[in-house]
Amino acid sequence: xxxxxxxxxxxxxxxxxxxxxxxxxxxxxxxxxxxxxxxxxxxxxxxxxxxxxxxxxxxxxxxxxxxxxxxxxxxxxxxxxxxxxxxxxxxxxxxxxxxxxxxxxxxxxxxxxxxxxxxxxxxxxxxxxxxxxxxxxxxxxxxxxxxxxxxxxxxxxxxxxxxxxxxxxxxxxxxxxxxxxxxxxxxxxxxxxxxxxxxxxxxxxxxxxxxxxxxxxxxxx
Numbered sequence: 001x002x003x004x005x006x007x008x009x010x011x012x013x014x015x016x017x018x019x020x021x022x023x024x025x026x027x028x029x030x031x032x033x034x035x036x037x038x039x040x041x042x043x044x045x046x047x048x049x050x051x052x053x054x055x056x057x058x059x060x061x062x063x064x065x066x067x068x069x070x071x072x073x074x075x076x077x078x079x080x081x082x083x084x085x086x087x088x089x090x091x092x093x094x095x096x097x098x099x100x101x102x103x104x105x106x107x108x109x110x111x112x113x114x115x116x117x118x119x120x121x122x123x124x125x126x127x128x129x130x131x132x133x134x135x136x137x138x139x140x141x142x143x144x145x146x147x148x149x150x151x152x153x154x155x156x157x158x159x160x161x162x163x164x165x166x167x168x169x170x171x172x173x174x175x176x177x178x179x180x181x182x183x184x185x186x187x188x189x190x191x192x193x194x195x196x197x198x199x200x201x202x203x204x205x206x207x208x209x210x211x212x213x214x215x216x217x218x219x220x221x
Contacts, residue, residue, distance in 0.1 A: 008110070013179035014059075014130030021087035025062050039207060040125075043214055044068040046205050047154050049121065052076045056119040056146055058109045058139065059083060059127035063092035066102060069123070073101065080119070082107045109142060110135045118148045125156040129178075129185035136185075140197045149221040153199055158186050159206060159213035170211070190215060 007015045020027060028036050044065065049055070051074030057066050060081030069079060078101040081092055089106050096102035107113055110131060122143045128136050143153055163171055163186065174182070191201045199217035206213050 009131065009135075009181075011180040012130040013177075014127060016085065016087075018087055021085050022091075024088075024091075025064055039212075040065060041068060043125075043156055043205075043207065044072075046214055047072075047121075047123070047216075049073065050077075053120040054117075055079045055121045055123060056115075056143075057081045058122065058124045058143065060092060060104070061088050063088075063095040063102070063104075065123070065125055066092070067095060070099070070102065075101075077101060078103070080105065080115070080117075082109055084108050109139050111138065113142060115146060117146070118151070119146055120148060120151050122147055122151065122153045123156070124154075127157070128155060129157050129182040132181055133184065133188070137193075137197075140193070144197055144199075144219060147219045149219060151219045152202075153194070153217050153219065155190070155213075155215045155217075157213070157215075158182065159210050160188065160190065161186055161210070 005015075005018060009015060016024065047069070049069055049072035051072070053073060054077065055069055057069070057079055060066055060083050063081055066079045066081050073079070081102065081104045083089065083092070083104070084106065086106065089104055092102075092104045105115065109127070124139070124143070128139065131139065147153065163174060163183065166174070194201055194215075194217045198220045200220055201215065201217045203216045204213050
């Protein structure tokens with residue numbers, strides 16, 4: 001029987017069991033019938049990555065997103081992935097075992113930390129919605145600390161919307177498969193929150209009938 005792991009946030013679903021973590025990419029493709037692969041390729045394309053960017057990928061998982069971002073980087077670019085789970089570390093490092101531009105840190109992003117380096121881009125994908133709001137603010141502070149002046153932050157997550165205004169099917173799916181913190185994430189004004197953290201919102205792109213948004217901003221100099 002697979003070992004169980006005590007969750008830091010019992011109400012959240014972003015903390016994965018060892019089994020799910022080991023098979024995460026395969027399960028995600030199966031559950032979405034391949035839709036996630038097409039979607040994430042488009043979202044990464046929309047990031048506007050520059051060849052020389054240094055990228056901090058918070059909650060990087062298996063490195064699947066990092067591998068897509070790597071395609072836009074030149075010899076001077078690099079990606080640093082952060083994740084808590086040892087299963088993700090194993091898969092990330094296996095994926096990039098011959099790639100010196102990718103580095104993994106087994107690091108909690110929900111507590112203050114300092115990597116001793118600043119980056120051009122911070123990317124956080126489907127992570128923030130799984131935490132309480134106070135913890136999300138800790139993560140944003142960590143991001144601010146690790147970005148260069150004028151550095152870019154890209155948040156790929158749920159858009160802001162009123163669940164009551166969505167179709168009954170959408171409401172059922174969201175309440176059934178999403179975690180409790182996600183129910184308040186969708187009601188916050190994230191542009192205002194980013195402004196309060198010294199970020200200037202520069203753009204947004206929407207997917208799946210505006211249920212998901214890529215929100216891009218820049219740290220004010």
